[in-house]
Amino acid sequence: MHYGHINALRQAKSMCDELIVGIHSSAEIRIHKTHLPIMGDDERYTLVRACRWVDYVVEDAPYTTSLRMMELYDIDFAVHGDDLTTTETGENSYQAIIDNHQMRYFTRTPGVSSSEIVQWILTGRPTIDDGPARKVLKMCENPLRPCQSSKGKVVGLIDGAWDVLTAADVRLLAAAKSMVDILIIGVKTDERPNAVLSLAERCVVLAGCKYVDRIVDASSQPSGIDVLFSAGEANRVNGLAVTWVIHIGENLLDNQEHLIREIHQSRDLYA
Numbered sequence: 001m002h003y004g005h006i007n008a009l010r011q012a013k014s015m016c017d018e019l020i021v022g023i024h025s026s027a028e029i030r031i032h033k034t035h036l037p038i039m040g041d042d043e044r045y046t047l048v049r050a051c052r053w054v055d056y057v058v059e060d061a062p063y064t065t066s067l068r069m070m071e072l073y074d075i076d077f078a079v080h081g082d083d084l085t086t087t088e089t090g091e092n093s094y095q096a097i098i099d100n101h102q103m104r105y106f107t108r109t110p111g112v113s114s115s116e117i118v119q120w121i122l123t124g125r126p127t128i129d130d131g132p133a134r135k136v137l138k139m140c141e142n143p144l145r146p147c148q149s150s151k152g153k154v155v156g157l158i159d160g161a162w163d164v165l166t167a168a169d170v171r172l173l174a175a176a177k178s179m180v181d182i183l184i185i186g187v188k189t190d191e192r193p194n195a196v197l198s199l200a201e202r203c204v205v206l207a208g209c210k211y212v213d214r215i216v217d218a219s220s221q222p223s224g225i226d227v228l229f230s231a232g233e234a235n236r237v238n239g240l241a242v243t244w245v246i247h248i249g250e251n252l253l254d255n256q257e258h259l260i261r262e263i264h265q266s267r268d269l270y271a
Contacts, residue, residue: 001047001165002117002197003204004109007136010208011106012079013053020073021054022061032063032088035115038263043167050170052210064093067100081108109136112201117164120196121263130198137200140207154179157216158246159186162202163195170209176246177211184214184242 013019025041037044041060049057058073064087065078078097082105085093097103111132158176162169162185177183185206189199197205199217206212 001044001051001205001208002112002114003133003136003201004112006051006204006208007109007139008081008106009048009051009053010136010140015079015104015106016076018055019053020056020058020075021048021051022058022065022069023048024063025060028060028063032086032093035118038114038118039167046167046170047165050174050210051208053208063087064091065097067096070097070102075102077102077104079104079106081106083108117196118263121164125196128198130200133198133200133204136204137207140204153181154243155182155184155241156180156244156246157184157186157242159188159216161188161195162206163197165202165205165209170211173209173211177213179246180244182213183211184216185212186216 009019009021023041023044026036029037039047045057045059048054056073062069069075070078078094080094080103087093092098094103109132111129156176156179158173173183173185187199187203187206203215203217206215
């Protein structure tokens, strides 16, 4: 799930009280689109459920949204980006909803798509323009902002590069959040030659995760983060007194590298 998806869910939630998200299976997508998703069905279900703006997920949702589905889930209107989505026959997958005047739109986020990310992974990213991601980051509620008092609360800090967030990473964040009242995420600059996303793009994805309470740009204050980790004791980060530093070893990096290896091994499916 990339920052364009996060911004789409944020915009959709701003239009309603309860946001239900339908997720197509890989088998359904294969019928109607050229490329398969980057991640499998269960991984995508996990990632979307972890989004702070999602209230309910419908698994294996049909590619064409029907009036029957709207009635089944008591939906007032459907929401989609202002880019056209069509079925294998070239028909608008929301045509029945449009004809029934139950369709609303939000602005698609420029600068990123799943297909582009696959190509960045397979062939490298020629240039990075994170201007669109920085604009989205400003519209999110909590990342990189000053924090309220942490008095009487258990505050945890966990850091990493967080390049291409996976379902395993989300489970790790959920476990970390279960240990503390406030979870701060430190985002490091990724020096690996095959890093995919920019710092701002990764921060947007993390900002959309409901287990994340605050985000710290660890690359802009490396001395503070390094001292905290080496000392292993309480310190102040972004205005909060940190109670616990949560170590994750190489697990986070392994999650991302595994995903990248899978895409390289299946590159014929994305040709």
